[in-house]
Amino acid sequence: MGSMAPPKLTPLTRHLFSSFLSFYAVTCWALGTISGIEAWTRLKYGEESKLSLQELLNCCDRNPKNDDDKYVDKYQFYSSSSLDAFLWIESNGIQLEKDYKWEGELGASTVKKMKWNGIKLDSHENISTDEESLLIALNKGPVVGAILFDKGGLLSLDKKDIWDGIPCIPAPDGKYKYHVGVFSGYGTTDSGKKIYWFQSSWGSRWGESGYGRILRKSSYNSKNTPPADLICKTRIPGTIHKVVNGKIQRANNYSDVDEEKKPQVIKDYLEPAIGNYNYNSGTHLILESVEKVLYQKTSLVEKYDFMFNAKAPDNNMRKFKAQIIKIKEGYVVIKYEEVKVV
Known part of the structure; x- marks a missing residue:
């Protein structure tokens, strides 16, 4: 079963300009997707590939700034979803951070140079949020997903807490809000509660060095459950191809087997x-x-x-x-x- 020490991924907070970047800048959808893809790239190629968060935020063609249901913060960053991020990267690829550096605020969308470097996805896979499916997926690698958000509960989670979503209340519009991050592992506490490890972008002061414990459904009391789905929109990248000097290095699909x-x-x-x-x-x-x-x-x-x-x-x-x-x-x-x- 999963280790009780949270698996270490690339920090989601490397672009921090405030203590809780994605609470104020609503960029969790982009940060979580980038971190998940970086982790899978490391699993595939055995090397670090820091991808450009700035390019994704600047150029995602599903920019919802004019959508009344979306939120734009003081840095002009906007709320969106990990699905939008995956679809944009599948269509356009994403550059390395060293070539498209972080600026701290929304910039103009730009066209890639002919000889760009980064990665390209051919697809993504939606993972069912039932416990068995998530555990199978987590045995192979991290899963990008969203958890039920509550400013007074989830945001203040410390290393001793387990988030079960039960104190969560809806926003003024009556809808429940979700926070995107990366499920990185699972385990069982000393008291016997089954949990997932979830990496957030809220800095090392949140949870246990940036990782929180999320209660698995099998450990819920049937008489005391969250008011909405605790976990949703879980997905992983499909085949990851390197792009070197503008040329896609196709991953071998072994189609030569008759x-x-x-x-x-x-x-x-x-x-x-x-x-x-x-x-x-x-x-x-x-x-x-x-x-x-x-x-x-x-x-x-x-x-x-x-x-x-x-x-x-x-x-x-x-x-x-x-x-x-x-x-x-x-x-x-x-x-x-x-x-x-x-």
């Missing part, structure tokens, strides 16, 4: 990895060591059913049946169950 050979490739690479897995409790497992042959998301591969033998909790070999239910670059999710001997 369709008719894929079941055999899966058998050769997947089943040995499964055999090394110690099956305790649960219904899903995630494998990392087979991404080079299982990247491409095809119906032939994704619906591949198979049987395998592996150690059960009693250390005896048991037979399991399984199905690949999700294939993404870098990991494979398998649903399995023990075959009962009659």
